[in-house]
Amino acid sequence: MPSEVRAVQELVKDGHMNAVPEDYILPEEERPKLADGVSADHALPVIDMKGVEGERRGFIVEQIREACAQWGFFQVTNHGVPLPLIARMQQVSREFFELPLEDKMKYRSPNEEQMLVSEGYGTKVAAKKGAFANWGDQLRHKSLPASQRNYDRWPTNPSSFREIEEGYIEEQDKLVKRILELISESLGLESSYLNDHLVGKLTQTLLMNYYPHCPQPELVLGVQRHSDFGLLTLLVQDVDDAPGLQVTKDGDWITVMPMDGAVIVNLGDQMEMLSNGKYKSIEHRAFVTGSKPRMSIVAFTYPTDETVVGPISDLLSAEELPKYGRCSFGEYRSSFIASSGAHGKSHIQSMAIV
Numbered sequence: 001m002p003s004e005v006r007a008v009q010e011l012v013k014d015g016h017m018n019a020v021p022e023d024y025i026l027p028e029e030e031r032p033k034l035a036d037g038v039s040a041d042h043a044l045p046v047i048d049m050k051g052v053e054g055e056r057r058g059f060i061v062e063q064i065r066e067a068c069a070q071w072g073f074f075q076v077t078n079h080g081v082p083l084p085l086i087a088r089m090q091q092v093s094r095e096f097f098e099l100p101l102e103d104k105m106k107y108r109s110p111n112e113e114q115m116l117v118s119e120g121y122g123t124k125v126a127a128k129k130g131a132f133a134n135w136g137d138q139l140r141h142k143s144l145p146a147s148q149r150n151y152d153r154w155p156t157n158p159s160s161f162r163e164i165e166e167g168y169i170e171e172q173d174k175l176v177k178r179i180l181e182l183i184s185e186s187l188g189l190e191s192s193y194l195n196d197h198l199v200g201k202l203t204q205t206l207l208m209n210y211y212p213h214c215p216q217p218e219l220v221l222g223v224q225r226h227s228d229f230g231l232l233t234l235l236v237q238d239v240d241d242a243p244g245l246q247v248t249k250d251g252d253w254i255t256v257m258p259m260d261g262a263v264i265v266n267l268g269d270q271m272e273m274l275s276n277g278k279y280k281s282i283e284h285r286a287f288v289t290g291s292k293p294r295m296s297i298v299a300f301t302y303p304t305d306e307t308v309v310g311p312i313s314d315l316l317s318a319e320e321l322p323k324y325g326r327c328s329f330g331e332y333r334s335s336f337i338a339s340s341g342a343h344g345k346s347h348i349q350s351m352a353i354v
């Protein structure tokens, strides 16, 4: 087995560790504080999509507009993704992470330094060399278009993994399309605008995150603060896990409580640019706890590398000038990784026209 393997799960598996290794320890100002996330008057919007094809649609579009403009993050219920499928996906992912290391290593990412772009199993190394390490492990797959899939990196244990993951990918994609319709309408565009504009130009990556318990959770983060560099992210937490996801709101960190049957929707940097800054991609992070592991399953929707993204021209006018430049997604992603990595929002700021 390669000696450099350093799954966080392996660090804690025999229960003897009582101090975390130094490279996980964050500087004081980046550490999660007990007081963070408790503000009761700030709860992430929950949007019930029941009746979205009927008379509730206008109301739902209004809620989407408000949530995208004020938060960049919201939860949806009655979203159409079958709840038993979500539960099965969580179950097989958990079973995978609970396998012995040598079984997981069959699906090892060949390039752990580049975990933002490569595929397979590995630890959540920070995107940038020399940055602090994240307290988590992951399994990442390029999932759509299906021609991009590398099934060598898909677990065959549990044996139902592939079938369940394929179903999950398809349902997440359908939900992305429904949400893109609602976002189009909320921007005053035709319902099909974003889907038409981006037809054949979207890819999806599925990421399963596993954050083991930590002997000193107050010193580390599962994922350090970042905004997602893609278009739209869908995330599910498990209600049986402790909370972990936190988003920024008016300078505070707000904890997103796991909610049965809900899918979390998070706008990425590309949506901020397309909407000409009307909607924001918001910084978020994940903390860990001292008692039990936490899992999240994330479907990222990205433009293809060749797709050039910038403010939608139909949203611009003599009064509304472009606030961002245009750039291909491939270029954006490479320079994101090279410059800031998964830390903070510094990269989209480099696209701002000042």
Ligand SMILES: O=C(O)CCC(=O)C(=O)O
Pocket (backbone or CB within 6 Å): 207, 209, 223, 228, 235, 244, 245, 284, 285, 286, 295, 296, 298
């Ligand atoms: O695990 C979480 O809740 C957050 C994960 C996340 O933000 C990401 O993978 O981009």
Ligand SMILES: [Fe+2]
Pocket (backbone or CB within 6 Å): 226, 227, 228, 284
């Ligand atoms: Fe994220």
